[in-house]
Amino acid sequence: DAGITQSPRHKVTETGTPVTLRCHQTENHRYMYWYRQDPGHGLRLIHYSYGVKDTDKGEVSDGYSVSRSKTEDFLLTLESATSSQTSVYFCAISQSTDTQYFGPGTRLTVL
């Protein structure tokens, strides 16, 4: 696997609480992405970053925010978790926009 770690790997939380997921890379890749994976929907882009402090929204960004203060870390925050945000979250990195390398995923359950 490319040098990508995600933390935590599993989390159970309650509706209305804030949640932060972390993606850490050791590859010094420029681009970082957050996706969610749900049955019947495939992988949907939440937010992405094309450099430190440079981020943009994906197709399902409502209820999520991101930050990238250094090259190696990309944080995804659920400001007030809802049950509809129960999902598996994947971080991905890429140097160009060709090949994306995915992390191992975080399984989030919102009760």
Place this chain on the structure above:
Amino acid sequence: QQQVKQSPQSLIVQKGGIPIINCAYENTAFDYFPWYQQFPGKGPALLIAIRPDVSEKKEGRFTISFNKSAKQFSLHIMDSQPGDSATYFCAARTVQKVTFGTGTKLQVIP
């Protein structure tokens, strides 16, 4: 809005068979078409990719066929093996984003 349509949703083949997974797109700005393979509990991994100026690409037992005029592309797995059992995603890229299909769960029966 689903910009990349993938079918079938699931597929069961016998060992040695040739599963075919199809994808269609509408956005002519897509310029790179990768396929990803995902095993249970793992993140997706790039399997093979094609650019629209090529009609076919082979890597080992995996072949992409690309029809630019029809805006369709497909993945063929020759001599499929039980170890190929996984979920396969097609995708299409514009400048900074990749749009994924909904995935096909393939099971290869020994």
